[in-house]
Amino acid sequence: MTKYKLRLSLMITAFILIYGAALTGCKSTTPDDPHYLTADALPEFEQADFDLYLQETEHWLRANRVFNSADEDKEIKANLPYEIKPEHPNGQGVLLVHGLADSPFSFIDIAEHLAQQGYLVRTVLLPGHGSKVGDLILPTLADWQGVVAHHTQLLKQDVDQVWLGGFSTGANLVTSQAINDDEIAGLLLFAPAFKPDAFVAALAPAVSHFITWADRDPEDNYTRYNSLPMNAAAVYYQTSEIVRDDLEKADYDKPVFMMMSEGEHVIDTAYAQSVFSQVMTNTSNKLVWKGEVNQWTSERCVLAWIYPNRKYPTVRI
16 A cells, blocks of 8 residues: 555545534444454563563464465564664664564665664554554554553663664654653654645544544565555554644654655655654754755755665764
């Protein structure tokens, strides 16, 4: 599912609600495709150590995932949280949190790069992800906040200093965590979804009580979902409300690396840039703008030329 399609789905939903369609009590029926079914419960994430978290999460995924191919091990590996231990530890660690409908696989390049610099790198799986898209009907805001908070604390037990990183919705979650936890060393933010570009996204929490799906497409990508339940869109919007509230009260002077692209059509990049300029005040901060034109006028903002064989420019924290 493209960001454009999500935006269009929300606009259509808003149109239906505004013009009075009789939707009360009419949730979408469950289709025959097993991808749209829901598990009996979400996996646990508050294990006492990271290894046990990995073991129990893998067991849950094998029991609940709807596979897209015969290579079950490949699909499990792409969706399972992971840890990369550095050959030459620097005493610091990074916890990376993926975005909505995505998976830990999205961070594999940056995770390996950070480990090469000496960081202990861990990823987590946001509840509802990695198994089948129907499971995104289940999570609450507390589930997503909880997995970030718990694994931040676990990582603190194994390193002297913890950094947090996130993509899109994951960036919202880690930013709120860092603002409210003074022990966090800094942030790595990729396309932070602090504010949606379309006002209709604000309707998602209300709409989720009446409509089950924001978008439903064939599920043929083993690393992420193509479809989106309205509940997941609603929880995303809640993360955006909370992080904006946190940012309004904050003067965040810890180091921040932020990356955004001119190709973003769902998030408000101008708002994120304003936050970077006015709230994230550390002089060593860097905002990398992926695009042909650098619209920002700050010494802390740089234009990135992205080569085909490199997903991210070099990141040093």
